[in-house]
Amino acid sequence: MYRRVIVALDVDSLEEAERFIFPEAYVYKVGWRLFAREGFKALKFLEGKGKKVFLDLKLGDIPSAVEAALREIFKYSPYMTTIHAVSGKEAFVRARALREEMGKDTIILGVTLLTSLSSEDVKAMGIASVEEGVKALAGVVEAGGGDGVVCSAQELMLLKDFKLLKVVPGIRLAEEKGDQKRVATPYEAFQSGADFIVVGREILHAPDPRRRFIEILMDAGFLDFSH
Numbered sequence: 001m002y003r004r005v006i007v008a009l010d011v012d013s014l015e016e017a018e019r020f021i022f023p024e025a026y027v028y029k030v031g032w033r034l035f036a037r038e039g040f041k042a043l044k045f046l047e048g049k050g051k052k053v054f055l056d057l058k059l060g061d062i063p064s065a066v067e068a069a070l071r072e073i074f075k076y077s078p079y080m081t082t083i084h085a086v087s088g089k090e091a092f093v094r095a096r097a098l099r100e101e102m103g104k105d106t107i108i109l110g111v112t113l114l115t116s117l118s119s120e121d122v123k124a125m126g127i128a129s130v131e132e133g134v135k136a137l138a139g140v141v142e143a144g145g146g147d148g149v150v151c152s153a154q155e156l157m158l159l160k161d162f163k164l165l166k167v168v169p170g171i172r173l174a175e176e177k178g179d180q181k182r183v184a185t186p187y188e189a190f191q192s193g194a195d196f197i198v199v200g201r202e203i204l205h206a207p208d209p210r211r212r213f214i215e216i217l218m219d220a221g222f223l224d225f226s227h
Helices: 014-020 031-038 041-048 061-075 089-102 119-124 130-144 186-190 209-219
Strands: 006-008 027-031 054-058 080-084 108-109 147-150 165-168 198-200
Touching: 006 209, 014 031, 014 041, 027 031, 027 041, 031 041, 031 054, 041 054, 054 061, 061 080, 061 089, 080 089, 089 108, 089 130, 108 130, 108 165, 119 130, 130 147, 186 198, 186 209, 198 209
Parallel strands: 006 027, 006 198, 027 054, 054 080, 080 108, 108 147, 147 165, 165 198
Antiparallel strands: none
């Protein structure tokens, strides 16, 4: 099973999710779309399939509220979970302390700027550039003791000196971008320094989802069927 390519289960039910459970895939992302309907049942469902869960709820609130939410989340021991970096350094300090207190090993990630945001979107927020915003938010995560960041492939080289895991969404094999503006191929992402990539649309919309997952592994250089 391949840990570094994460399948995003952006679906509406566990019945629908069943179609995307492959023997080769190990980590699955559960975001708000599925969690809002199924809750922690989604984590139990994937655990029952022998899979790890990246619970991507992008917690964004005052540190005490983030800590309270994480206390419930950590009970289910997800492989990874996310906090919006705009929650500030203290949110990550508390998250790390809580993880130690509860004896868990969940990877704590900070979300920088969503891949759906363009340069124009970021400037409209009063941020000089995507690069400046991502670097500043990564600094918040690192200062608070977070384990990694979620960023696009375009910012990976900018963050090469940060001692943080890099988790990269916005992965495409083709040119179509959908609602994500800052995208890359699997090969490009890993060559630029990604530790993990998250793939949703490419797999969920494919006629043969498992075959497309294999094609992504091949593009990333993890499989070679040429011999």
